[in-house]
Amino acid sequence: MKTWRAKVGEAAWADLYCVVLSQWTTSVLNQNTIIIKDCMNAAKVATHLIDLPGLETPKDPIFTALDNLARIVQDNIAAEMVFPKDTKVADALKGKEDLLSDEILIQLGGSAATTQSAPTYNTLSEGMCPVRK
Known part of the structure; x- marks a missing residue:
């Protein structure tokens, strides 16, 4: 890691993006993310360390x-172009959360506030369709 950092140079290292490919079961806390996170610019870890869980x-x-990183950058640029004067909305499009998830939960009878942790998508009796329309 030190050799790679020296080769890249400190200025480029501070802006380094890192993509960690992980198994979905360990995507939140895995050894690769832990190691690279500690070596990155702490101020940019939230935006520059990307964990791609897979099966x-x-x-x-x-x-x-590279393909996933390109898609993320493309989405970020598109968000800023579509909402150039509303950074709050543009930043919302850059997140990991599907922006339709809150509306879908509301339509299914849940509430948008339950999306933070383990959501329950069907609060009605089993076998009943939660969509009332």
């Missing part, structure tokens, strides 16, 4: 990482 290791992990 199995991709055949071409470099392509998978």
